[in-house]
Amino acid sequence: MTTQTESDLSSIVESASPKRHSKLRYVAIAVLLIAAVAGWYFWSQKSQTREVGPTYQTAPLSKGSISLTVTATGNLEPTNEVTVGSELSGTTEEVYVDTNDEVVKGQPLAKLDPTNLEQRIRSSKATVKSARARVVQAQATLKETEAALERMKELRQLSNGRLPSQAEYDSAVAAADRARADLEVAEAAVGEAEATVQINESDLSKMVIKSPIDGVVLTRAIEPGQTVAASFQAPELFVIAENLQNMKLLVTVAEADIGRLDKGQKAAFNVDAWPGRRYTAEVIKVAFGSTVTDNVVTYETELSVSNEDLSLRPGMTATADIQVASAENVFLVSNAALRFDPKAAAAAVAPKDKGSLMQNLQPMGRRFWDRDDMAGKGEDGPGQGLGRIWVLKDGQPQELQVKVGLTDGARTEVSSPDLQEGMPIILHLQQ
Structure with missing residues (x-):
């Protein structure tokens, strides 16, 4: 009985041995496959990192001039405009002048019968x-x-x-x-x-209507034989502008900008009639009274304009840039330099499969919480009046805190003891 039992055990062991060897072979093959995949992954990551390095677009730091302007639109008008009428009623016998005629004070303009x-x-x-x-x-x-x-x-x-x-x-x-x-x-x-x-x-x-000033006839509203009725109100027969070589530009300034304007500030403007030409002007009056149109509050501002060549005419629409602040010989950087962030730029151009093998094998939800730049952990932005730019040094971006000054929308004035002319300022990361 004992001999038979030992024989059975021996036969069972011999029959199980091939199965155990087969499982070991499968495990070894699986380990080799995993090692091969891991080796390929790390080799590809290293190769990609070696082949695609960060390239930054820079601009040399330079000095220049910058100005802050307020833009406003308005119309040109004569410095003095007089409407000439008639105190008497009657029939027009003669008209002596026409539009654009130059007249002197006391000169006859028209005569009633x-x-x-x-x-x-x-x-x-x-x-x-x-x-x-x-x-x-x-x-x-x-x-x-x-x-x-x-x-x-x-x-x-x-x-x-x-x-x-x-x-x-x-x-x-x-x-x-x-x-x-x-x-x-x-x-x-x-x-x-x-x-x-x-x-x-x-x-x-x-009965002889005369000019009250020296000037130019802008409009004429009377013809020979026309009846003039002055029973209740003096009719407007002529409009005369005094000395068109000096004019005024009346512009409307928004409520948000009016506090920056002051008498004596310089301005430049253009008109549609001469699109390639810029005219100069000077602020001579900033109104305290406001005008409300469709719930928008504006203030009228008067600028003096020189018109020696008489190229400007009353009523022309002009767009003026009023210089409210300026700086000379200061460091200027592109606004893109102040917006540049190395981490955000690197994240924008990084490959989507970048990370460890285990991270790539993990679900996306778990990987999100492992990020170093997740919301709430970033650095606080610069305070008001402060900013930061990045200087390319030895191929790497180096942060530099600066004080921000005037900006014209494209360039900004910056200042810092560490700034040097010609420094390579990073604008953005090239993809």
Whole structure:
């Protein structure tokens, strides 16, 4: 019985031995495959790192000038513009000037038909003569009544008051008073008639419309034969601009920019009529009063403009750049240099399969939490007025803290004791 049992065990062991050797072979093959894959992975990563190194685009640090400007749009206007009208109604007889004509102060511009007014003058002069005749008549009447009153006074003295009667004496006194009043009325009528003559003669001189200033005729709104009605409001017949060699530019400035503007600041502007030309101007007035249009608050600003060649015309639309701050001979860098971040740039151009073999085998969710640059762990940004740029030194970016100054949207003023002209400033990482 024992001999049979030992024989069975021996047969079982012999039958199991080939199976165990087969499993060992499979394990060895699997280990070799894993080692081969790992070796290939590390070789490819090393080769890729060796072949694709970081390349930075740089620009040499240089000095220059920079200015901060406020842009505003407005229209050109004459420094002094006068609207010429007529105080009188009438029919236009002649027009002596046209638009663009240069005129001097007192020069006739147009003439109204004076026929009716001349007739009124003749009539008023006749009224003066009639009033003067009534004055002479009143003087004679007064003289007569005063003489009669004197005789009654003498008679009263001679008769010891018995003659004339009191009623007759009072009547003589009243007659003298009435004659004296009639004379004053006649004299006043003469003055009124003479004043009417003067008014009519003054109106006659106004029938010729004259220029009140030296300047240029901008508009003309009257033609010969046209009726001018000045009953309620003086009609606008001419618009004259004074000295177009000096003009003003009225621009509207936004509420956010008005605090930067001040009298005396320089500006440059262009107009559509001369797109390749820049004109200079100077701020002469910044309004305190605001204008609200569609809930947008703006302030009117006046600039003086020289127009010696008369290339600018009233009403032209101009876009002005007002220089509110400037700096000379300062270090300037491209705004791209202030935005450059080596970590972000490297992450943007890094291969997607970069990392260890185990990291590549891990699920994406677990790998996310292993990142060094995850949100919340980055460095705080520079404070207000401070920034950082990166200098390429020995092939590697080196951080440099700088103080930020003026910017024009493309370049920014920077300052630091460590800055040197010609330093290679990194703009971005080339892919």
